[in-house]
Amino acid sequence: METKDLIQHTTPFYCYDLKLLNETLEEAKKHAKKYEYHIHYALKANTHNRILNSIQEIGFGADCVSGNEVKKALEIGFPTSKIAFAGVGKTDEEILIGLENEIFAFNCESIEEIEVINQLAKEQNKTARIALRLNPNVDAYTHKYITTGLEENKFGINSWELENLIELLPSWANIELTGLHFHIGSQITSMTPFKNLCIRVNELNKWFSERNIRIQHLNLGGGLGIDYNEPEKNPIPDFELFFGVFNQFLEPFSHQEIHFELGRSLVGNCGSLISKVLYIKKGIKTNFAILDAGMTELLRPAIYQAYHYIENITTASDNKEFYDVVGPICESSDCFGKKMELKETKRGDYVKIHSTGAYGEVMSSKYNLREQNPVVFLD
Ligand SMILES: Cc1ncc(COP(=O)(O)O)c(C=O)c1O
Structure with a gap:
């Protein structure tokens, strides 16, 4: 126009360039596909139907942080098997939406939350698949309000709680632990924090394996930044470099799926x-x-x-x-x-x-x- x-x-008024959106999605898909990585779109970044339709059509999943986002993802047609529900403060009503729809996973941020999900799942006669959001204590070197992976942040389960958590695991009859989830922050433009994240994820992944806990998926979160300074020169982020870092430094077990939750880099x-x-x-x-x-x-x-x-x-x-x-x-x-x-x-x-x-x-x-x-x- x-x-x-x-x-x-x-x-x-806001104006959205759908051609650029689709080119960005294609580029992300192309580079993720090389390593069979799965992309979930973080709905929190933008929830316009036309944007969501393009993202659903290209085959990405949905990463939601509220009951209404889960409902929105369902309305748009994201399959329940591709909907993750994250967030540090899910209400009972929101958890019930996820349970009813048998979503892919609840990304859980505390032992107390898992206990509530277990109780609600029991009442509904369901089993909830969960991923543990672990706090990797990795600095994203971004603005302090969008840094989420440090122990001082409210997000995720800290490593000193893990022994206690796995002792409790057998008592949660309506919980199936399927994944480990990480998200260190947003608008990250250097690849070093992602490399550091991989190193920490490898340690934690081994820790679970040594205790005979089978983890099916690793979710590395989002965070890839965009070029705010020269958006016309660099409209599409370097997905090749980003996924390449994970391919180089992450050491998943052969049965494990690798997931990402990208927001800003897809629509920013x-x-x-x-x-x-x-x-x-x-x-x-x-x-x-x-x-x-x-x-x-x-x-x-x-x-x-x-x-x-x-x-x-x-x-x-x-x-x-x-x-x-x-x-x-x-x-x-x-x-x-x-x-x-x-x-x-x-x-x-x-x-x-x-x-x-x-x-x-x-x-x-x-x-x-x-x-x-x-x-x-x-x-
Ligand atoms: C848990 C989680 N996953 C994914 C994202 C998306 O991050 P980004 O838009 O930086 O890719 C966020 C955003 O803050 C988040 O909190």
Whole structure:
């Protein structure tokens, strides 16, 4: 779609490039297939039906973190045998949705949670397949709010709890332990944390094997980052390198399936947030470009100081200026970036905030009774 067509829509709005989405999915599939790796898509990144349809059609499974995400995955047509349900705080009602539908696995994060699942499964006369989310204590070297694999984080079962856990295992008659699950964080662009993860997974995998516990699948989570700085130059992440690291360093037993839960790397770069400039306000050190989109549409900069490349898509000027690009919400954190270099910008110009396909629209809120405008899909 050309800019002139794009700017017919009421701003702010999200726009998704389905061609890029499908190219990204094909690329991920191609490189995972080489090693017979299974991909589950982390629905939390983006739950639009059209996006989910493409992902389901290509054959990926679904990684869900709420009962409603499990329901959504079922509605879209993901087979129950490909639905995993993760999350540190599943409610009884949510667990029952998973049990009713006999999903692939509950990724469990504490002994207490397993006890509740066992009890609920017993009441339903079912057996729940579970994977243990283990805390590998591996640093992802990403933003602290998206680091999840350290002992100080709330996620996963720590290694000192494992002896106790396996002693309890025979008493859980309605639980079948099928997998080990790991997820160290998100937006990881160096391969070193993934290599370190493999080394730790190998140790833990052997630990279970030495105790004659047969683990059918290893789930290495997600976390592969995208290029937020130059999304046009690198729209598709390097899946070849990513899966290659696991092929090189992971030592699974021959019967074990290897699973991944990718979110951002599959959908991050196919989305953009289009917004109109309301005012240019002179500040002391810099000018503010005040947009009609704010943290209510895109929260990532406010909560993770996340960088998104911002481009003025309508100006005729070639002069570059620096702006603090901000939203209209009464919060100082409602800022998309300080000292952002844009082509000279004036009221009425349209800007494109790139790489907002993951953790963008799904985190939007109604704060200030904000309108939610229709989404545009580019086929
Ligand atoms: C358990 C789990 N799996 C997978 C993902 C997806 O991660 P990403 O979008 O970085 O691939 C997340 C995201 O935080 C997660 O918490």
